[in-house]
Amino acid sequence: MQDEPWRPLFDAVVDRLQLSDPIKIAAWRLYVEQLPALAASQAAINQTPAPSATRDRMKRIMTACNALLEAIQDDTPQGGHLRPVPQLLWGLAAQLTPDDPNSAIIDGQADHALEDAFSGVLMLRAAAELVRDAEADRVASGVGGTRHKAAAGYHMTFDFLLDIYEAISDRPPGTSWDDMSGAASGPLVHFLQLCLQALGYTPTKNALRTAVRRAIKARRTDPNKSAAPQS
Known part of the structure; x- marks a missing residue:
């Protein structure tokens, strides 16, 4: 991978998801190389006027x-x-x-x-x-009228990461709960947190769990919809 700043994220995800299939690892390499440009373009979307x-x-x-x-x-x-x-x-x-x-x-x-x-x-x-x-x-609908869909680019990035996770892990999106720490857990939560932190976002694990559950529900009713946490 030529972009050295992204190698730690690449290695961390391979280790966290225990990727061993060369095809899945190659796919993750292609995805992670796209993330800088994706994050830049979608961050620009967030700057568009209401x-x-x-x-x-x-x-x-x-x-x-x-x-x-x-x-x-x-x-x-x-x-x-x-x-x-x-x-x-x-x-x-x-x-x-x-x-x-x-x-x-x-x-x-x-x-x-x-x-x-x-x-x-x-x-x-x-x-x-x-x-x-x-x-x-x-x-979108809001109390007393309409409101701007804040951080639209971030939402797009979040949904893209869900698709990446399913593609490289062959697992459906889902989360778990750590009774000891009282915090959300599971490979998807860790994957999302690793990627989003690398892109400059800092959502908590519990916020990610809530967002994943909301996204799963939205996809059941409309595959084109996604729900991402506020950053």
Whole structure:
């Protein structure tokens, strides 16, 4: 393994899960080499604005687009349709052919440029509307309304680690309880704690046990769902 900082985690998991199958060990090596990039990309997800902030910004963009679309059209109907503001058409022509703006108007270049600009504003407004609607997927039910799904990237990392555990151990996810210490235990809990600590997270064993049980329950009802502990 070229990335030496990850060798201790690789060795610790091999030892803790008592991996002996060369195929499983090779698979774990591939997974552990992916973790740095995975953690970086998913940590970036955690920095994305809350859905409410993004929705508000998209609404402002849509409002601005509507105002711009209205402003670049003349109030005088032409054949039942609004027409472009003539001065704006000339301004475009002057940009296209500074030495002879009239030529850009005569040959239609200015008209085409205005149509492209108009279409661009329409596309921008449609894009903002799509983003606004998509943000609905990033909220969850909460007391008195909706709340942001905090640490979405961390949740994704947690669920990915569950999949890795099943792949390299051939064991279903589950936890146990140590009566002596009064803390959660079991190979999965130790595996998750080792990996998450290496990625900079510090969940307790009991928090991991709760999260694993929640994840198992979620997967029974919806395989696409996962539940991870708060870091």
